[in-house]
Amino acid sequence: MSDAVICDCPCECCQIGESGKSTRQLEKTVALLKKVVERVQSENEQLKKAPGVVSNERLSGLQNENDGLKVSQT
Numbered sequence: 001m002s003d004a005v006i007c008d009c010p011c012e013c014c015q016i017g018e019s020g021k022s023t024r025q026l027e028k029t030v031a032l033l034k035k036v037v038e039r040v041q042s043e044n045e046q047l048k049k050a051p052g053v054v055s056n057e058r059l060s061g062l063q064n065e066n067d068g069l070k071v072s073q074t
Contacts, residue, residue, distance in 0.1 A: 019026070 021029075
């Protein structure tokens with residue numbers, strides 16, 4: 001589909017593609033989405049480094065220890 005021009009100015013800011021948005025609007029949307037992706041990636045890295053994260057092996061060991069303590073109390 002060819003782009004339609006909605007005004008007579010020579011810039012590309014007024015061309016409309018299939019989405020109905022101008023190049024300038026699409027570039028703004030892409031920039032905002034990049035910021036969101038960077039923020040989420042940063043949050044993910046912080047969560048990976050958080051002390052609350054326990055490996056499956058460590059969790060299994062703690063559960064076994066807990067079960068052992070329960071048995072010894074009875």
